[in-house]
Amino acid sequence: MRQATVYIDQQALQYNLNRVKQLAPTAKIVSMVKANAYGHGVKDCLAALKDSDAFGVACLEEALEIRELGYEQPITLIEGIFSDDEMQIIIDKKIECVVHHQQQLDWLRAHKDAYIAQGLKVWVKLNSGMNRLGFKVPEIIDVINALKAEGFTCVLAMHFANADAENHPLNDQQREQFLHVKEACAPIMGSCCNSAAIFKWPELNFDFVRPGIMLYGATPFADRSVEALDLKPVMTFTAEVIALNTIQAGESVGYGSTFVAEQEMNLAIVSIGYGDGYPRAFPKQNYVSIHGQKTRVIGRVAMDMIAIDITGIHAPIGTEVELWGKDRLVDDVAEANGTIGYELLCRMSARPVRKLA
Numbered sequence: 135m136r137q138a139t140v141y142i143d144q145q146a147l148q149y150n151l152n153r154v155k156q157l158a159p160t161a162k163i164v165s166m167v168k169a170n171a172y173g174h175g176v177k178d179c180l181a182a183l184k185d186s187d188a189f190g191v192a193c194l195e196e197a198l199e200i201r202e203l204g205y206e207q208p209i210t211l212i213e214g215i216f217s218d219d220e221m222q223i224i225i226d227k228k229i230e231c232v233v234h235h236q237q238q239l240d241w242l243r244a245h246k247d248a249y250i251a252q253g254l255k256v257w258v259k260l261n262s263g264m265n266r267l268g269f270k271v272p273e274i275i276d277v278i279n280a281l282k283a284e285g286f287t288c289v290l291a292m293h294f295a296n297a298d299a300e301n302h303p304l305n306d307q308q309r310e311q312f313l314h315v316k317e318a319c320a321p322i323m324g325s326c327c328n329s330a331a332i333f334k335w336p337e338l339n340f341d342f343v344r345p346g347i348m349l350y351g352a353t354p355f356a357d358r359s360v361e362a363l364d365l366k367p368v369m370t371f372t373a374e375v376i377a378l379n380t381i382q383a384g385e386s387v388g389y390g391s392t393f394v395a396e397q398e399m400n401l402a403i404v405s406i407g408y409g410d411g412y413p414r415a416f417p418k419q420n421y422v423s424i425h426g427q428k429t430r431v432i433g434r435v436a437m438d439m440i441a442i443d444i445t446g447i448h449a450p451i452g453t454e455v456e457l458w459g460k461d462r463l464v465d466d467v468a469e470a471n472g473t474i475g476y477e478l479l480c481r482m483s484a485r486p487v488r489k490l491a
């Protein structure tokens with residue numbers, strides 16, 4: 135059987151959840167499990183994240199999957215509902231919504247009594263400069279005060295555009311607007327911290343923190359490694375050596391013949407490619423790990439195969455090669471590919487076999 139395997143380390147996930155608890159001891163934790171738990175597989179991840187206070191997802195379908203798996207914690211739809219007919223379903227299934235535009239408010243008000251009777255909170259989204267979703271200041275103050283007067287329990291919600299950046303001027307603007315609205319609408323619960331903000335601004339943890347990438351053991355920062363953040367990688371992505379070749383100086387390998395050997399070298403062909411979610415671009419040299427030994431990827435990544443340099447390395451057919459995981463961090467693979475760990479994790483294909491570590 136072709137071996138392209140994704141191992142999920144549930145203990146690492148629990149470790150990372152505990153890191154959130156250490157960093158935000160008084161806040162409730164809304165574990166972000168959208169996009170199939172950042173590509174890790176929501177079922178296995180929920181089992182490890184079962185002590186979370188709540189879950190965050192991007193759409194109703196993702197929320198219903200959590201309910202079908204039997205979890206009863208609150209769930210927040212971070213983009214709210216997309217059409218009126220979703221409102222009755224979320225009320226029945228006890229799913230909470232963000233509201234970020236007038237039409238969503240109308241839909242909510244049309245179901246006011248049932249929504250409130252289920253004990254559901256409304257997450258009112260502030261647009262403080264990211265300019266994706268939300269009401270701006272001062273409109274949001276009227277929106278929240280009206281909802282409160284109607285009997286809704288509200289959470290002021292915001293998302294930082296540059297929480298990963300050290301000194302971005304928008305951070306101050308967003309923080310100030312959030313604090314201003316929170317005061318103008320007091321008392322109100324608040325939530326504005328994703329992973330990077332949890333690390334950087336403990337004073338902004340408030341009632342709910344919303345960790346995503348840190349749970350999965352990848353870094354939200356360009357310049358702080360998971361080791362420095364004391365997080366453990368959850369996903370290990372591996373494949374096997376399926377063929378061995380020796381090529382001479384002047385010979386090339388793979389599509390486009392982009393790599394030409396300067397001297398004799400030993401290659402291993404590994405059963406992994408972009409059809410599995412392994413990226414193809416690699417503007418920079420990429421590496422894999424064989425039992426902790428780093429070696430380079432040679433030539434182009436194909437749909438099902440890559441070539442790696444095993445000159446001087448013992449790697450017979452069947453040897454396991456780590457594409458990313460604990461030895462070769464997904465953050466480093468992402469960097470070589472001109473992207474971020476988030477993207478590589480989320481775009482895993484369905485083809486690799488999934489196993490628990």
Ligand SMILES: Cc1ncc(COP(=O)(O)O)c(C=O)c1O
Nearest residue numbers: 166212293328329344345346347
């Ligand atoms: C509204 C919201 N909150 C929290 C998160 C989690 O962010 P991160 O994965 O950087 O922790 C996201 C992710 O995109 C989000 O959209």
